[in-house]
Amino acid sequence: MNIILLGPPGAGKGTQAKILVADRGMVQLSTGDMLREVRASGSELGKRFGEMMDRGDLIPDEMIIEMIDARLNEPDCRNGAIFDGFPRTNGQAVALDEMLERKSLPLKAVIELTVDEEALVGRITGRYSCANCGAGYHEIFQRPAVEGVCDACGHTEFKRRPDDNEQTVRDRMEVYRRDTAPIIPHYEAQGLVQRVDGMADIAKVETAVAAILDA
Numbered sequence: 001m002n003i004i005l006l007g008p009p010g011a012g013k014g015t016q017a018k019i020l021v022a023d024r025g026m027v028q029l030s031t032g033d034m035l036r037e038v039r040a041s042g043s044e045l046g047k048r049f050g051e052m053m054d055r056g057d058l059i060p061d062e063m064i065i066e067m068i069d070a071r072l073n074e075p076d077c078r079n080g081a082i083f084d085g086f087p088r089t090n091g092q093a094v095a096l097d098e099m100l101e102r103k104s105l106p107l108k109a110v111i112e113l114t115v116d117e118e119a120l121v122g123r124i125t126g127r128y129s130c131a132n133c134g135a136g137y138h139e140i141f142q143r144p145a146v147e148g149v150c151d152a153c154g155h156t157e158f159k160r161r162p163d164d165n166e167q168t169v170r171d172r173m174e175v176y177r178r179d180t181a182p183i184i185p186h187y188e189a190q191g192l193v194q195r196v197d198g199m200a201d202i203a204k205v206e207t208a209v210a211a212i213l214d215a
């Protein structure tokens with residue numbers, strides 16, 4: 001089963017994707033995480049990506065589409081793919097339709113996490129993750145059981161994303177409104193859009209997402 005998680009920065013796409021990976025063995029395809037890996041490699045391309053990401057700009061469609069197309073050929077994606085942060089433009093949505101058709105991978109649902117934009121700034125500026133395993137946390141909403149120790153791996157160092165500051169978040173939201181929200185009608189026309197209240201707590205969102213997957 002393949003799904004798209006759609007929503008503005010901080011809506012909870014990554015948080016819910018990680019829960020689905022743990023509970024159902026699905027595969028998280030986060031284009032943001034893939035780009036951060038290229039960035040961390042220090043290559044020329046990685047540097048260019050980093051500059052665009054720090055401005056909150058989108059990386060050109062062709063590169064993103066190529067990245068996802070290649071990743072979808074790996075056998076683990078047969079366990080079900082969760083598209084997290086992709087597609088983000090009309091061009092990406094059309095390319096994904098074509099790719100899924102070609103690879104015989106049907107789309108079960110496009111889950112839109114609906115949220116209040118002002119709350120998102122607080123979510124993003126309070127976000128951090130384990131420097132070792134990448135487990136995600138929040139200063140208020142998702143603290144580790146023991147302060148300063150990762151629940152998942154016991155590591156004690158954490159990191160923050162360079163684009164998680166208020167100015168960049170506002171720019172990313174603007175880009176979401178301008179380029180990404182307009183793709184929702186594309187999926188509405190296919191009868192695939194399901195809305196979930198992303199302002200509910202993490203466990204409630206998880207239950208609502210599970211109900212859609214099990215329907």
Ligand code: AP5
Pocket residue numbers: 007008009010011012013014015016031032033035052053054056057058059060064084085086087088092123124126127128136137138139141142172198199200201202205
């Ligand atoms: P990307 O990494 O995709 O960032 P984003 O879309 O801005 O989304 P976030 O990862 O910030 O939010 P999220 O919804 O995953 O929230 P999370 O679950 O972590 O993209 C980054 C950049 O890469 C883009 O700006 C662009 O430059 C580039 N890029 C990526 N994909 C691209 C593409 N397809 N095309 C072109 N360019 C692309 O939650 C946030 C925090 O809130 C966490 O701390 C969490 O603990 C907490 N939280 C989560 N859910 C709840 C809840 N229900 N209640 C309370 N707290 C919660």
Ligand code: MG
Pocket residue numbers: 013014015030032085
């Ligand atoms: Mg994310």
Ligand code: ZN
Pocket residue numbers: 130131132133134135150151152153154155
């Ligand atoms: Zn960890």
